[in-house]
């Protein structure tokens with residue numbers, strides 16, 4: 001028997017890439033590959049890349065430099081190493097990668113991962129680098145299902161893609177170009193995936209897509225289903241105790257989604273809802289198709305439907321033309337909403353996007369200063385949110401043994417890690433935990449009486465942090 005070949009895969013960027021990496025592992029498992037944590041000893045190295053910001057793309061070229069040394073070393077030991085660049089940089093800059101990095105054997109965009117085994121074989125036979133492009137629809141039809149063993153090894157929480165691509169065309173964003181037009185998977189396929197994961201021990205599903213709440217997959221009744229209806233269907237699958245989704249667009253928060261938050265206990269009250277800026281002038285230049293007031297209204301409706309809901313968001317500082325007063329409007333919005341977490345980025349021009357042509361650029365010094373102020377404000381909100389859990393009893397879905405012996409780690413509804421001393425058989429269960437301290441971002445506590453939880457069931461309390469200026473019902 002030939003020994004298994006070793007595969008090393010490194011993913012950058014979003015959850016969709018993490019999910020895609022798992023699908024590539026599943027595809028290549030069928031070809032006799034097993035995963036290794038070491039790039040040096042791998043027969044196949046895949047870099048699953050992200051193109052969203054300049055820094056993310058540039059990392060790839062330095063990584064490829066390191067891989068060249070590893071490949072040379074493997075060759076001098078008489079071993080063949082193949083290097084694949086996948087993901088959005090591959091899609092956007094295929095030719096450039098092959099020109100700049102001869103170490104690369106195959107360049108493959110997100111729509112073509114199911115062709116990887118054939119591509120590798122062809123690159124080897126031809127003795128030259130290969131680049132591909134296939135239609136989007138292919139991907140959903142051909143990707144293999146993970147084996148039950150693979151599902152169990154990955155634990156109690158899993159991602160499921162429900163849609164891919166984006167038709168929004170925010171002026172700063174490469175996603176509509178790298179991931180293509182919006183495509184939703186049929187309801188039956190999503191249900192089948194979730195059922196299979198649940199049957200093999202998964203308890204929490206995060207539905208993912210670039211614009212997940214734009215979902216409109218065909219339902220079993222032959223009509224397109226809105227996202228909220230899909231959530232209702234999935235919440236009925238036995239074994240699924242938690243549902244999440246990411247990433248959503250404020251414009252696509254429609255009534256069925258609000259109702260899902262009102263009606264489904266399994267739908268976690270923590271929503272990532274990027275706003276990007278608090279200035280209407282900048283939101284218009286970004287082509288976001290909503291104002292700051294529209295965004296606040298969406299937040300209000302969700303808070304009204306589910307009082308314990310909390311939010312995270314994405315922000316861009318230094319978008320072309322952003323003046324001090326625009327930035328002040330962003331700070332004011334953050335102040336008003338009160339986030340549990342948020343990500344903020346300096347604007348980075350992406351080739352081919354409309355914003356990259358805009359002339360009124362913001363200086364690096366101004367961008368740095370604004371980023372620091374915004375992150376300071378977000379950090380203080382996040383700390384307050386985490387500290388507010390101390391002294392409460394909250395539900396935790398336990399995921400695995402922690403590094404410290406005897407400790408088990410799980411996550412709260414708000415994705416905060418929570419540690420308790422307990423036996424390993426609590427993995428996969430949602431149990432109430434009395435939180436008594438906070439260590440950096442982790443909550444520490446002990447298992448509580450199952451009847452004492454204050455953050456589940458019908459006894460929903462207001463969010464752990466009251467927004468500094470409550471907008472609810474405004």
Ligand code: 5AD
Pocket residue numbers: 052053172173174274276314315316345346347348349350
């Ligand atoms: N520059 C800076 N940040 C960006 N993002 C997307 N494109 C850019 C860009 N060109 C940020 C947005 C988005 C998150 C995933 O990345 O905030 O929501």
Ligand code: SF4
Pocket residue numbers: 166167168169170173174175176210211249
């Ligand atoms: Fe990019 Fe999101 Fe805008 Fe789509 S909605 S273009 S993914 S920022």
